[in-house]
Amino acid sequence: MEKNAAAQPAARKAHSLALENRQKAALTGVSEVLAFDENQVILMTDSGEIALTGDNLHVTKLMLEEGQLTVEGRLDSIFYTQKSPRRGLFRRKNQ
Numbered sequence: 001m002e003k004n005a006a007a008q009p010a011a012r013k014a015h016s017l018a019l020e021n022r023q024k025a026a027l028t029g030v031s032e033v034l035a036f037d038e039n040q041v042i043l044m045t046d047s048g049e050i051a052l053t054g055d056n057l058h059v060t061k062l063m064l065e066e067g068q069l070t071v072e073g074r075l076d077s078i079f080y081t082q083k084s085p086r087r088g089l090f091r092r093k094n095q
Helices: none
Strands: 016-020 024-028 030-036 040-045 048-063 068-081
Touching: 016 068, 024 048, 030 048, 030 068, 040 068
Parallel strands: none
Antiparallel strands: 016 024, 024 068, 030 040, 040 048, 048 068
16 A cells, blocks of 8 residues: 655754854754844754854854854853744745
């Protein structure tokens, strides 16, 4: 019996996070930026929401078409949350 293609879950896109000396975080697989200020950046990937916190944070690269984001400043923590996707400030156009 053939399964209906619409009933199958969508494949998750891979993402990566590279941290350099607590001063620069480069991420791929980013689909949305939900919020940002000098103390936090909250973003969405297919694996869930990621929050970066610290001081003097700046988004220095944002290319949502390619899923790329770079944040610079003093990074204190990076963690995944269990929140469901919501509409963000910046969203990839092809969604």
